[in-house]
Amino acid sequence: MAVSIRLAEAQDAAKWVDLLRATLGDEYPAKEAYNPASVAAQLDAQSGNETWVAEEGDQILASATVLRPIEGNVNPVANLGRNLARPEAYSNGAAELLVRSLTQLLDQRGQMIVVRIPANDNPQQIIYEQNGYACVGYQPLKHILRTRQGVLFYVHSANPVLASRQPISESLPQVSDLAALVFENLNIPNPLTVRDGATGYPLQTDIQIHDATLDDFELWKTQARAANPLLEVSSGGNRGAGFLRLNAEAPCRAILGQRGSQIVGGVAFFNDDQDRCVRIMDSFATDDLSTGALFNHVVRLAQEQLSAAYVEVDILANCPKLLKSTEQLGFVPIAYLPGFCVLNGRPSDVVKLIKLNMMYTTETAALTAQAARMVKVVDTNFQDQKIGVAIINLLRTLPIFSGLGDGELRKIARLFTQKLYRPGERVFNKGDAGSEAYIVMRGQIDICLNEESRPIATVNSGQVFGELAFLDGSPRTAMAVASQASILLVVQRNAFNELVQREPHLGMVVIRNIAIDLSNKLRRANTALSPVKK
CATH class of the missing domain: 3.40.630.30 (Gcn5-related N-acetyltransferase (GNAT))
Structure with a gap:
């Protein structure tokens, strides 16, 4: 039949x-x-x-x-x-x-x-x-x-897709690698890359964030058009849930950012309770200070309140600041969609990104050759996800890394190696070059001026030491000794400097935090010495 x-x-x-x-x-x-x-x-x-x-x-x-x-x-x-x-x-x-x-x-x-x-x-x-x-x-x-x-x-593609397109930022190598393979698969000329030094939006600002309805979001987005906000999120997809895309009428949620008396931005998102994920559907901002903080809020909301397995978003490829911000938050590009969004009658490329809140595993199913190459590229992009969760969680709690997103923390975590020290073993001596900084993952370290002196400081689990000499490579002014069996995370100064050159925002945040910590220590020292001076 x-x-x-x-x-x-x-x-x-x-x-x-x-x-x-x-x-x-x-x-x-x-x-x-x-x-x-x-x-x-x-x-x-x-x-x-x-x-x-x-x-x-x-x-x-x-x-x-x-x-x-x-x-x-x-x-x-x-x-x-x-x-x-x-x-x-x-x-x-x-x-x-x-x-x-x-x-x-x-x-x-x-x-x-x-x-x-x-x-x-x-x-x-x-x-x-x-x-x-x-x-x-x-x-x-x-x-x-x-x-x-x-x-x-x-x-x-029904027709040839984009004979010409805008260059891709060199600051987004994962996007560039993914796009190159897609262009090859679609027989599209690979566009040029541009060295633009793109940085993301700040992830922490002074805005107040409020829950809102989708109607509120649409109202304020309409009013924001007078500021000619940049369209960054592609929001034309289906809103259904799960593999079968059912329950397409489920309501979107939204948040709005307020600075003073002004609404300065917002994000609309959909909570897919079948796949346990959050899909960011739309956003707007009237300044360059709000978008990163709004996305950061949605990411934390998805993880802490909604128990989402992942967050996903489609971003226009010609929006490097938001792409960089999502990278800093731990998003990974997983699909490149040429010509999928029309702006003023002209098609634009779209990058699909996700932030996993669960352990990443490599695909093991039988694949075609074309699919296998794609999986390999995306798998490479997820290498940072394989960093130990315990290390990421530890770094997240340290004041020195305050203000960094999960993506930036993973890049830092890759620099660390673990070292085990026995009780009484020296970590470094007075006069040694300051080429390393340390985080106590477990144990206790005493800081002493010399072998005979009593400890002038004790560093416990979850604390950093050696960071000041680490910044400029100056000789150590004291010695460090393990007072009990200790596991330290160790980062090399050269490796950190190379990362900072590639990620200037990351370096700026860390240096600022070290400066704040040093300033607080000096204030406490001045306060302690002031009675002596009198």
């Missing part, structure tokens, strides 16, 4: 649920997906979704849905989701026929297509690549199906 391709209708709900059970079993977390009445509403044309099926006889073999975009979206992109196929749909060609038919239809409409494919679904990878799709990204641990799984992003 021949396979036919047709648009699904509400009365197909029971057959679609049967397809869902054949592909995902009964374990999909959103149980409304198994309710024929709920599915019928999704299949109805009034929903704004467009579901196509490959049918043989009275059985649906495969299905895919053109998801409804957010209202007002003018981006030329069709978001293809809810891709389901029975095993026999691959062997008899039904799955391939559905993909080919949908691709031709959307090509005729002049739309680019983006589709999410589970990384463990090698047959789908092959079918989409055979139909002219290119792999443009990989997001680990994105969806909860039977287990939490990574997905690959594939794109099909």
